[in-house]
Amino acid sequence: MSAHARRVPTGRAGRLRLRRSLGTARRGADLLEHKLRLLLDRERAERRAAEEAYRVWRDRLAEADVWLVRGVLLGGERALAEAVLADRAFVDVEWDALMDVRHPATVAWTAPVRSPAEPTPSNTALAHAESSYLAAVPAAAEHAARTAAARLLSAEAERTAQRVRALRRHWIPQLENELSAVELALEEAEHEEAVRRRWAATHGAG
Template structure:
């Protein structure tokens, strides 16, 4: 049996197969829509956190730059270079998985440690600048982690919506059309069989 140029199952077995396929497609579309909603909800939450971290980052950076200018004016650039700690900041990202999407979930940041032998900032302005720069770096790392998480979740949500559209617009209508054709054919066959039986019964009675 051909429907729209496609060979489809026939008979009662074919109808059962199509009904199962249609039920599976409908259930799959519902589950994918639920997945997309969950992903979009988490994406929105991640973007809100990223936006807040970005606001803190920009403010702390501007504050740090302002203190830096004052500190350099007071003690000179040489004092600034000598007061920079030798250690480096470290960032550790913890990853999580939501609906199959692996994404950054938390961030641990540690500023550069200053050994007892290292000089401290020679004036209060440079000390404030160091504190503000540390806060700015931490906020920048948080912004990057949450922004990356939002982007990954958004990409998977879009792929999921595309799969839903393919099911809702193509596969499900096709299965419904094929099932309707099979059911019509079965109905006609059953009607013809009933007519033959009545004819045979009438012939026997005659």
């Protein structure tokens, strides 16, 4: 808000009002900066967790692919089709909030269960491939959740940083300038009043 868009208060009441507004703006900027630090710290932690989950996901997937090729070479595609689980994995994401920013917090997953009627992998390679693929699933879910959390926190951090910049670079300097102008005007008025009083006292005595 520019000085031309609002009426600048004057006098002692105006000075008090400006001091209060300036104090509120400074406290607001301090609180927003504290919020920004918390958001950035959590965002960095989430990005590190996402990178680690991605590494695990990539390694387990690559390992599984190697075992899968070996298993198919040993038992053929029919052996692969027979070893596929009918059950599915389930992923549950729990959400949390930091400074009113909701984001994925923890990931829980339920592995598929092979029923007694289902055939087991016909060779060791396919069994290893199955284990590696199952290990890749929670890592992939963890990577997705952590990446989403980092993105949400980053967006709020950017909005908070914009508000801090608006306060520090525009609103607070404007209030400081207005307060200085009001205080200068009060000093000049008080000086003029003192001169008038001296003049009146001198000429009254005369």
